[in-house]
Amino acid sequence: MNVSRRSFLKASGITLAAFASGLGFDVAAAKAQGYALKLEGCTKITSICHFCSGGCGMLLHIKDGKLIHLEGDPDNPINEGGLCPKAASLQQVAYSPDRPKQPMYRAPGAKDWQYISWDEAIERIAKKTKEIREATFTKTEEITNAQTGAKETVTVNRAEGIAVIGSAEIDNEECYLLTKFARLIGTPFHEHQARI
Amino acid sequence: MTTRKMVFVDTSLCTGCKGCSVACKAWNELPAEKTKLIYGYISQDSTTPTTWTYMSYHEKYENGKMHFLMMKHQCYHCGDPACMKACPVGAISQTDSGYVLINQDKCIGCGYCVANCPWGIPKTDETKNKTYKCTGCIDRVENGLKPACVSTCQPGALQFGDREAMLQTAKARLEEVKKSYPKANLYGENLMGGTTYVYLLLDEPEVYGLPANPTVPSSLTFWKDIIQPYGGWLIPLAGAAAIGSFFSTRLINAASSKSKGGKTHGH
């Protein structure tokens, strides 16, 4: 009985002390803490936004080859660090699990893709290009001379069966090379979404 | 950093692009949520544990003239933060620069801050038992960068700087904007002890669905300034009385049994 009485007292004491010291609002100390920046130690590489034609500069922070963060490039005089939602979201493309991992092939009539190697893909494309080019090539055609009205045969070197749709979303060098590629293989049928 | 900072949200310049929403997610590494359109272009109409800022749109067609108002919402970082007052575990603190922060190590997700914020900004993740809200990008700010939302804002509707200077900018801009929008007003300059995010609204706060005069709930003041500091004393008082009685009854009993020859009180 004595023991329990003593323990009761003890507990009461502790509770009392706690109340005495702890009651009332504890105003949080407003102290500046050391906030670590996740960008520390990152390499900064600039790039250009992939959407509208603004040409806004993006700044990619890279650590150990990994993209840590992407935001507007404050030194680009066009956007001065600003980015619209589309551009600001672009870091989600870097490691998107939805990006196809390797070339894919869909056979005639097939219901799904199958993965193929780059070598196989390029081989198939090149062979098909040659096949179609050979089958649909127009070396010369007859035209009416607008001035004289005479019929004449002209060299046109056209691969009629091949069309190329380029893109306004790839780099200049790529656009240029695509234009060159199309015309070299013989197709003037080369367009892209600038028309849209 | 000792001076108070401020973000001036000039809704007369905001184009509602939601760039701030995405930049916030990107910087704070917050996952996307599955949404549906709720109304108009609105797919989010409140903060969530993983959405710390969102855009709202308000349409008002008056006298043949359309008003399409828009503003971003996030924690206001009050000068007198109700959330901080409500927090029972001291997880919420305020920096000298004016930012109100939840220390996630201390937060227990009780939600007291959620219920007491006049704008209902903090939100509790019930599975993690942690409450989250805008941090004002304190890590950026303390390291000399602008908050992510400010930094990304293309139309320049968000400006960041020392509070005094920003307020001057805001007031000057208000004068200008009032010429075309007579109801324009600054929202936050003096509210809740002066907020860190101060808005130039083109119309009355109610049009934006905002409380015109947000205050620290009186229940919270009553609770935290009266009940908790003083009311609690009742308990130790009762305890003390019990202890007092424990001894006094026995002392009196002993005294009286001496005088009455050891007879008990006879209960």
Added chain:
Amino acid sequence: MSPSFGRGAMTNSWQDMQNSEVFLIAGSNCAECHPIAWKWINRARLKGAKVIVVDPRFTRTASKADIFAQIRPGTDIAYLGAIIKYIIDNKLYDDYYVKTFTNALYKINKDFKFEDGMFSGFNSETKKYSYSTWSYQLDANNNPIKADSLDDPDCAFTKLKEHFSRYTFELAEQITGIPAAKIKEIAEVFCSRRPGNILYALGMTQHTTAVQGIRCYAIIQLLLGNMGKAGGGIQALRGEPNVQGSTDMANLNANLPGYIPYPTNAEKTLQHFAAKHGTAQYRPMVAILKAWFGQNATAANDYGYDWLPKNNPANMPTQTQFFGQMEKGQFKLLFNFGSNSTVSIPDRKIVARGLSKLDMLVVTDIFETETAQFWREPGMKPEDIQTEVIFLPAAFVYEKAGTMTNSSRLIQWKEAALKPLNESLPDLDIIDLIFKKIRELYAGSTDPKDNAILKANWDYGKHADPYKVLEEINGYNDNTGKLISSLAEYLNAPIGTVSTGCWIYAGVTGSGNLANQRNNSDPTGLGLNKDYAYAWPGNIRVLYNRASCDANGQPVDEKRKLIWWDAAQGVWTGYDGPDVVDKTKGPDTPEGKVAFKQTPEGVGRLFTASYTSGVPVAATVELPVPTRSAGMTVDGPLPEFYEPIESPTANILHPNVQNNPCAKIISTEFGSPEEYPHVLTTYGVVEHFCAGAITRNIPWLNEIMPEPFAEISKSLAKKIGVKEGDKVEVSSARGKLTVRAIVTDRLQPYKVNGKEVETIGMPWSWGFASLSPGPSTNNVTMAAIDPGAGTPEYKCCLVNIRRA
């Protein structure tokens, strides 16, 4: 714009918008589709600039406008015509500017006529105009005869005045649905504040009257003297990140890089080509042939001109028409680099029909687009589709080095920041690998037809190096053996001694990689940033800036000085690169007055006359080679209003000529206003991009804009018994789709010819695949294209709507 000014590009820069006093934003929802514009428009607004927005919907752009007018889609020319009439009637034009820098005083051929909606020279069989009467009265030296005053009955200004005299504010109200008083207010505000800036985008170009609408802008800006000035100009806000570059690089059937006209079978030799297009095009043609064929291109073999495929003008399909040619069996193999036609082509069922007929479709893209998997769209039968499809995963923008050219012609270099994800490769490598493999297959062939492949200059390293390609684009000088150092070096070198893959880019790598310049200082405060990256041509930031100076070559606007004539040094100089013929020719010389040097007349063209400048001279070739021919508007030298192909009303200007007589119509199904009473307009939203192939795979963007919708007015909602959030079915004669309804005051019914009309607005960025699939609006749109630009009329067609 090219027919008006000589170049078809945005004239000023994004940063330059801060210098404007007033904006007319019509045909662009730039707050959503070009958010960067608003950084700079807002800077101008903070200085007091006014913003006028004309749009079929009250958009997020309109929310920031001082004046907003809701217009019936496709009727811009009507109210713009009224503004032109207002400027002329009230003599608000800049007299000196108009007389000096435009062809206002040039006398027009007396046979030119405009009657009952048609210009003279129409051939109803070919649906094409002959330009013979759209010409100047010429003197013996082939120079246009100039009138003494703007009142001369033959001069272009008078023709303009007469043509637009019909366009009253009241007539414009009947056509556009904008109240006459509001059109007047727009005219007053825009004319009273200069410099004024006009911004447009696809809202203007996606019509069968695309070019003529933009011609109206050109006329307004020339009359007001806003061209060539800081804060002025016409900004064609282009749609994609590198659409300026891809057009510069001629991913188009009618050009070679640098806007060289693509040779047709009528130009059977290089000499014929030179005769047709003049030295202005002959020079770059030789240079590009030298770039492409290197040592194998010699004067003796016409620099390999023969090896190039020649266009047959009778069969020059544009992208929208490609799919019809596939269905007809012409095309068997399609290379599709980074575009998503299955979502983006109007009346889009034509795409799947076409693709199904191919032998092989090759798609490169970042994500698996709808186009790549067209064969498994719900409703398709994959087992019946014999097309082989190869999908090649492409590297994303920051995974590869290279340049992109923004809307204001700024060429910016970027390094690869990350390795391409998984096995993906830059498109450059993909093209390089395919070409090298094809060349391997043709190795040893002696067939002349294979010369193009075998004799091509194609060596960019084992892994194609974009900088090597850019150097080829920049070009080399045979005499020095070095890269061309500047545009001037290319222009001054004898023909045949320099090569360049794209002459307008000449100089970009001539003295180091100028596209990679990073000095962002702006001492002028005008936002020129001249040492940041490189703008073609010749690093000029404000095109036609000669027009910003007076008769003495001094800036007319002291606050916005761009260039001036330094008499002491005898040279044009300034903050910007002077856009002049010759920097040493002063303002008192004929050359020194030329502000629009890419037109044959050297002036801005109010009336797009058919004209080829220069006298016949013997160049290095035998045939006569004139110097420069004019860019033409194929559907008339002056803009005229025509109703959209599908319209709720008759053309009240000329009931017999309802539509643009030259429009090319691809769709085969049309709806009547009785059956389909409402006007549909389509657009993008800020949260998604174009066909959405990338943005619909970005969770953060799906979060802020999760689904497609149809915006309708409250009155229409009431009529069809729909409330916010209900599903509605929108249908046209071509197809239908079901989406969520947004009921809003931002659309209002309006009166057209006394009849109440409703506009329905729908974004088009959704397709059946991706993380956020949704029905495609292009199920219902119209495949009819502008005769000049080749752009389809996405922006208006007739639809019906009901509760789904």
Added chain:
Amino acid sequence: MVTKKERVLRFSGSARFAHWGHTITFLVLLISGLALFSPSLGFLAAIFGGYVSAGVVHRVMAVFYTIIPLACLIANPKGFVEWWKDVFSFGADDIKFLMVFPLEFFGFPVKIPPQSKFNGGEKMNSVITTTSCVLLAISGYIMWFKESFPIGLVQWSYPIHDICMILATTMVCMHAYLGSFHPGSGESFWGMWKGTVRADWAAHHHAKWYEKVTGGK
């Protein structure tokens, strides 16, 4: 005269179950909840393995805390009715009791007026405790499911929960002490523990009730 050996039944089984069930749940709720009352009492949460598990315990206990009295009410409504009848038969003797009680409490010999089954103090305790407990439960559930209630109600629930906690705890302290270590009330503990009390104690402390149950013998 009653002898010391005789015992009288004071509390039925269900009443005792209700009392002790309530006591245990209340104490657990108190300890698990106090951690949130003041940051300095945070150590109490450690008993439960931290705030989060303390919160879980608090919520689980809250359910028992509300179910037990309700269950007993349903099982033995008569007992409840009697209890409350007695509690509300608050008369002059009860007031007298309350007046002398403080002296009695500290051990001064006083004359206690005749009391019914529950003395004036116990009646007070019953009213305050019951009110507090009902309000505690209501405010607690509002706080728990705050999304379902108007924000003003939620906000007021916090101070109300605390006030009720303070009152209830104060009463518990007094009640527990009086029911255990207070020399004068010791027997009442056994009343609630065994159900019966010594007859002589009953006669002395709850004369009215004693007379009523024993028929004035």
